[in-house]
Amino acid sequence: MTMVHTLTPTADLKTDVDDVARLLTADGERIHDSDLDGWVADLDAAQLRALYRDMVLLRRIDSEGMALQRQGQLGLWAPSNGQEATQIGTARVLRTDDFAFPSYRETGVVYARGAKPEGFLRAWRGEAHSSYDPHELGTAVQQIIIGAQALHAVGYAMGIQRDGADQVVATWFGDGATSQGDVNEAMVFAASYQAPVVFVCTNNQYAISEPVGVQAKAPIAGRAPGFGIPSMRVDGNDILAVTAAMRWATEHARTGKGPAFIEAVTYRMGPHTTSDDPTRYRDKDELERWRERDPLTRVEAYLRSIGEFDDAFAAQVQQDADELGAAVRPTCLAMTSAPALSILDNVYAEPHTGLDEEKTWFAAYLDGFAEEAQR
């Protein structure tokens, strides 16, 4: 098993966030890692600028989402601020015909898979349980049951094996999710069948209010080898390192070597969702320390240092972000609710007499109001 990053079991994961593989320091200085370097040797400045742009756009989507929720236009929002490098860096490595199984937080994955604004808003607005057609985006319905999607990913990967295809599956889950039976069962199944699946654990330090130390006493990436799955622990705020790790992991899965596991060590800058208050469980200093590791400023600094980030580029990205941001709001406000009777649709794929009867009844009941209104 190759590519196992050296792991130091630790009693305090919070102080050990630097025990990660990285290619860019917090100041944007390019450093070297023999495991990672080769995987991004071909990545040129233009590609890195494209990744930077994606991250800026994602941050803009996120701030629009937060604002729309605060204004009562969305029922809830799960911010991805701070996690852009992890989400974009992993999702952008996938091919369009690969398949993604994200959780509620991976707006960046959904965006990278090609979703238009409606595709990340509809469910949060409460108009439907999902915002896009999974088969169109190659992306499963975002998962709310913690960890369940890891198993779906493995099952999908088993299907790929049966089809003799060279696609891979990626699934994202949090540090909290690694405590769930489903994530552990997923690793058992994936290893047992050598399924082409990449597990991306986004260790953003918290499961709502619980620090990662409640879920784990040693780095989470250390678990995968116990299942027979090689793993890497990377700096989740370093887009270069994340891209390298994901390229390694997908290549591993795509070439028939079986599953791979990445722990991306990052930080959620905002609340868990718009319904919680993070000041109750974490302090300002911690937040400030992480602000210094911001994934966007880091790439910017690096690109500047090599003369690849100028004002024209910055202005273009800003304009793209403004355009996207401007599209998010009207898309949200223009959404119309489906008719009342439609709540009884799609429970089953085929006719179901019990539900058909309820539908007939409800339709007549609704018609009654229409008639009353005419009188």
Place this chain on the structure above:
Amino acid sequence: MTELTMAKALNEGLRRAMRDDDKVLVMGEDIGKLGGVFRITDGLQAEFGAQRIVDTPLAESGIMGTAVGLAYRGYRPVVEIQFDGFVYPAFDQIVSNVAKLHYRSQGAVKMPITIRIPWAGGVGAAEHHSESPEAYFVHTSGLRVVAVSNPQDAYVVLRQAIACDDPVVFFEPKRLYHGKGEVDLDVDLADAAPMGLARIARAGSDVTLLTYGAQVSTAMDAATVAEDEGIDIEVIDLRSLSPVDYKTVTASVRKTGRVVVTHEAAREAGLGAELIASVTERCFYHLETPPVRVTGWDIPYPPAKLEKNHVPDLDRILDGVDRVLDRPNSLTGVEL
């Protein structure tokens, strides 16, 4: 027509379904070389290989969750849960994902998963091997639930379940696995009674006896005995527990005016409660007497040596028939 046990009929059903559609695959514990603990998958791995008859790790949520992913990919997984009492670790995946994904995706994602469960008691099994969890699934929208009672239905309904684009929880009564019956293996599925229809197992005019699964045979015995006393019982084998074929049920109740429901699952919030509530809503003015439930007690399934006291037998069913006929309750005389 061939005489087959229900076990063999199920085995044939799986075989034909797999031959008909190469997207069908079976997953479960010990279903490969061993052929399943009840031998329902006997010989199938030899014919279809380990990619289609999949021995899984010992993890029910894992089995169910990976089946979801396979369904996303266009496969039609048939999942074998080794015993009824072991479906609970998979319950989250069934209720939260299998049942809801079609709805959650506005119809974009189909979950044609068949969940086969060797089911209920009467075979002297150890603890956790004789459970009747059907009400949990019937209560879950998005699932279809069927329970078979004879080899012919086992063969046909299993194939219909696998062909169905919805998830189907398929209950196989263990105590009937080795009961034989005539099976038409060449039946045209398009001509067979649809999966949702109830079957009038015995026509009668005095009392409607509603039941399903292994209780159908006990109910038939009760009807034979009652006939000697001049009581003509109509036995309805529901076959489908979700949806219930209320057309057949209400036609019968309107004719007889009397209803007894029997099942071996516990009474409280069991299927009997639902059936009687629905029948009462639909046929209140046709009922001559209050409907009666004859069910297992509200207890965890008892030890094997005592299970005969739990599963309603012929006498308890006849006692229920007496009550619904307003005959003095010969066994207890206790007013409920």
